[in-house]
Amino acid sequence: MSRLIAVDWGSSSFRAYLVESTGKLLDTIKSDQGIFNLTRDDIETCFKSQCASWLDKFPQAGVLMSGMVGSRNGLKETQYLPTPCSAKTISLALESVELFDRSVKIVPGLCFIEDEKTSDVMRGEEVQILGAVNKLSNDCELICLPGTHSKWAVVEDGKIRRFSTFASGEMYSTLLSLDLFKGIIFSKSFDKESFQKGLDASFQTAGFLNSIFSGRVKLLSGELDDIHLSSYLSGVIIGYEILSATKIYSSNSKVVIVGSHYLQELYTLAFSHFNIESFCLEPDTTYVSGIYSLAKQNNYF
Amino acid sequence: MSRLIAVDWGSSSFRAYLVESTGKLLDTIKSDQGIFNLTRDDIETCFKSQCASWLDKFPQAGVLMSGMVGSRNGLKETQYLPTPCSAKTISLALESVELFDRSVKIVPGLCFIEDEKTSDVMRGEEVQILGAVNKLSNDCELICLPGTHSKWAVVEDGKIRRFSTFASGEMYSTLLSLDLFKGIIFSKSFDKESFQKGLDASFQTAGFLNSIFSGRVKLLSGELDDIHLSSYLSGVIIGYEILSATKIYSSNSKVVIVGSHYLQELYTLAFSHFNIESFCLEPDTTYVSGIYSLAKQNNYF
DSSP states (O other): EEEEEEEOOOOOOOEEEEETTTSEEEEEEEESSGGOOOOOHHHHHHHHHHHHHHHHHHTTEEEEEEEGGGGGTSOOOOEEEEESHHHHHHTTTEEEETTTEEEEOOOOOOEEEOOOOOOOEEESSSHHHHHHHHHHSSSSEEEEESSTTTEEEEETTTTTEEEEOOOOHHHHHTTTOOHHHHHHHSSOOOHHHHHHHHHHTSSSSTTTHHHHHHHHHHHHHTSSSSGHHHHHHHHHHOOOOOHHHHOOOSSOOEEEEOOOOHHHHHHHHHHHHTOOOOEEOHHHHHHHHHHHHHHHTTTOO | OEEEEEEEEEEEEEEEEEEETTTTTEEEEEESOOGGOHHHHHHHHHHHHHHHHHHHTTTTTTEEEEEGSSSSSSSSOOEEESBBBBBHHHHHTTTEEEOOEEEEEEEEEEEEEEESSOOOEEHHHHHHHHHHHHHHHSSSSSEEOTTTTEEEEEEETTEEEEEEEEEEEHHHHHHHOOGGTTTTOSSSSOOOHHHHHHHHHHHHHOOHHHHHHHEEEHHHTSSOOGGHHHHHHHHHHHHHHHHHHHHHOOOOOOOEEEEEEHHHHHHHHHHHHTOEEEEEHHHHHHHHHHHHHHHHHHTTT
């Protein structure tokens, strides 16, 4: 029975999946060897060593990769396909690359262009979005993928119509190093009440640059404990992301969250705080569902 | 004739002014010895050495300080006076501190409390705001003090009514170090067109976290040159600050800008881009005007 080796290779992580011709996930390999600090040769070596046992056992397996591996720092810079875009359209645009003696194909990125001022790009997240669509009974949904660069996307008639990126995860890491909060004790432990205070602060009219400063004001006034500052700032950022996204994507349906267990918990709490219905999809099987539909369309099986 | 030694001592800068009893500015001393990295002893030593010639020449001169010197890391932690607040109210709340053999007083900070969710603080900027009020013919104006933590304030009947802080300068320094822009060439030279593109991007509905990411999208699409990224991000931040502030402070009058020459130029350009009338006040003489009115009220002269 034929196999597919699917690789979700981002800037900071490597995730490989061994998939059966039925679409069943057989095995998973994960590491933090992202594309970011690898040379072209490193990428080849890394893939070979990480997936050695699969490659030995299934010499005929097709290889399908997505994510930053398709950027200019990856194996080959693939195009950005314009939305609206279905699994079929994307599967027809897979790009081949020579990687030792294997037939390897890379999923292109997507771009959304509304007008001169509004445009966006993604590379990798489209596979999880397609997977989410496969798993949903209602076709028209709002999908949220929280992370370093959170993506929100609307899917209609099986097509990714529109999406937006929010640099939330990166902003969170950065805020903790601001002079504004220098010398203040941080705690990694999560405090729900402070997180919710942050969510509320994000909805103030004075906007994001003011909401950040409010962290300092609340510390000075004793409204916030210094060990809860990180939870508060996390609430400000996530609240602000949800506020901005729901302005663009007003949806009557539930929001579908696809992300790590930790982020799913935070976002579920935030949606619930704002009385927005949401539910979670497990990210690995969602990815596999998406990449499998691309492989099927492209006659991998 | 008696003299006043006025010190505007912030986190990262020291500015001292020798003022005549008429309010005339006689001499200025500036250094980058901010409060941030000084101990209590360092602060005393720094003041003595920086102002040695004035202290020798005018042993009877009163000393009035403002800014972070009144914080818990400064000479003495002074209170935050609640707004609305006039020069008279503030002058009655000056706090004395023993500094060698001099009578030294420190200007308190201000706090604005609207409700449980909205409050703000300032320490130092209130002096420039009072100075701006002295210099204006129209009493009711919107005042903008751009900087690391930009302040916007509304003054009515000679009283500081309300103010808001935007962590704009700090956000700008931080954005340039994001992974999002890692390895991308930056230029310190200013590009007007890219700055204006950033101003326009800040007004998009998707909000700040999306506008930042748009810098990367515009680089990928070739809409923005990598050497102009810093000008673009500066436009996004300043545009976003103005957008947020004008939502709170809708004003039919001109906006008064008090800031460094460089920031005055940037903000003037931004206001003009948004068809908002503005004009600039020179920061040193504005500070001296404010501190002089406090000294007069407190019977320094």
